[in-house]
Amino acid sequence: xRHRSLQYINGITKEKIKLTTFNVLSAFIRFVKSLTNFxxxxxxxxxxxxxxCLFANAQRNSGWEFTANIGGQAFYRLHKTKGVDLNPKNKIxxxxxxxxxxxxxxxxxxxxxxxxGLMSNYYLKTRQPNDWxxxxxxxxxxxxxxxxxxxxxxxxxxxxxxxxxxGLGFSSNKESSAKxxxxxxxxxxxxxxxxxxxxxxxxxxxxxxxxxxxTGSGSRFGGLYDVTAGIVYNIFNFQPTQKTKRxxxxxxxxx
Numbered sequence: 001x002r003h004r005s006l007q008y009i010n011g012i013t014k015e016k017i018k019l020t021t022f023n024v025l026s027a028f029i030r031f032v033k034s035l036t037n038f039x040x041x042x043x044x045x046x047x048x049x050x051x052x053c054l055f056a057n058a059q060r061n062s063g064w065e066f067t068a069n070i071g072g073q074a075f076y077r078l079h080k081t082k083g084v085d086l087n088p089k090n091k092i093x094x095x096x097x098x099x100x101x102x103x104x105x106x107x108x109x110x111x112x113x114x115x116x117g118l119m120s121n122y123y124l125k126t127r128q129p130n131d132w133x134x135x136x137x138x139x140x141x142x143x144x145x146x147x148x149x150x151x152x153x154x155x156x157x158x159x160x161x162x163x164x165x166x167g168l169g170f171s172s173n174k175e176s177s178a179k180x181x182x183x184x185x186x187x188x189x190x191x192x193x194x195x196x197x198x199x200x201x202x203x204x205x206x207x208x209x210x211x212x213x214x215t216g217s218g219s220r221f222g223g224l225y226d227v228t229a230g231i232v233y234n235i236f237n238f239q240p241t242q243k244t245k246r247x248x249x250x251x252x253x254x255x
Contacts (some may be wrong), residue, residue, distance in 0.1 A: 045149050047085075063146070063236025065101040065109060065142070067188075069202055070094070071228030075213055077221075093119040095226050097204075101142050106152035106238050113138040113165050115206070123215045130215055132173035136182055136206075140165025151239050154195040161188040163204075173214045180209040182225075192234055198232040 014058060073095035101111030116135040123130055146159035164185045171178045186204030194198060206224040213222060 038096035040146070040157070062105070063103045063234060063238065065099075065103055065111070065235075066233045067097070067099045067101075067200065067230060069097040069228035069230030071097075071202075071226055071230075073119070073224055073226035075119055075121055076223050076225065077210070077213075091120040093117050094225075095228065097202075097226075097228055097230070103234075103236060105147075106236075107144045109142045111140065111142065113140055113163075113167065117226075119213065121213055125216075127187075130213060132171055132214055134169055134171035134212070136167050138165035138167025138182065138184065140167075145216045154238075157192050159190045159192070159198075161190060162186070163188065169206075169208060169212060171214060173210050176214045178209070178211050178214050180212050183207045188232075193243035194219065196236075197237055200230050200232050202226075202228050204228070 010054060027033070029180055041128045055085050063149050071094075072092040073242050074092055080149050095115060097113070097115045099113040101109040103109040114135075114137055116133070118131075120129065120131050140163060142161055142163045144159055144161045146156060146161075151154075162185070165183075167181050167184070169182045171180075184206035185203060186202050188202040190198040204226050206226075208224065210221055
């Protein structure tokens with residue numbers, strides 16, 4: 001009876017936690033929508049992300065993950081008419097990416113991301129060169145597929161991770177500036193040097209608004225595509241995941 005009562009109480013507690021979390025998120029979304037100043041929205045979004053990452057889940061299998069990557073990046077525009085502007089005069093720009101992620105398990109984490117770059121393309125109408133820079137901050141999640149599917153192992157050399165993020169971007173050239181909501185994702189290949197340090201090779205895409213390159217191209221939207229290399233450093237106390245073996249029933253052939 002006592003065991004059933006505890007299960008019932010735990011069930012109620014879980015439902016209350018889910019309901020409370022939903023109410024908090026709903027209230028926060030309504031609050032952000034009520035803000036008219038773009039900077040205020042940015043501050044509210046990332047303050048919430050920081051607080052969530054810092055105070056969420058402090059159980060045994062938890063920790064921090066830090067990444068830093070550098071590489072090449074290009075910007076492409078999708079026209080109002082069908083077809084993609086391949087931007088033949090585009091130059092591969094330089095981009096830098098870093099993140100701090102709170103790990104809730106060997107497979108899942110939430111964190112903050114920064115990405116910036118030095119870009120070069122051209123004005124669609126005049127075909128004149130356009131040199132511009134951008135900075136962006138994001139909140140998002142990371143899933144280590146290898147640890148999720150096969151369990152964590154400190155001896156694993158290669159692992160595959162996915163990231164998804166939403167954030168705010170700011171760009172400028174000599175004549176104008178722009179800001180946009182950004183939606184991005186990427187694939188990260190990790191090659192371990194030690195249980196805490198790995199080399200990474202990543203590819204990513206980030207969708208922006210039409211005028212993020214400050215050219216007034218009239219496109220539907222833009223996209224930043226990058227290939228980067230860097231390092232991943234972990235601070236955690238993860239324990240290797242051991243899969244339990246099912247006990248076979250004893251019979252006349254199992255003595």
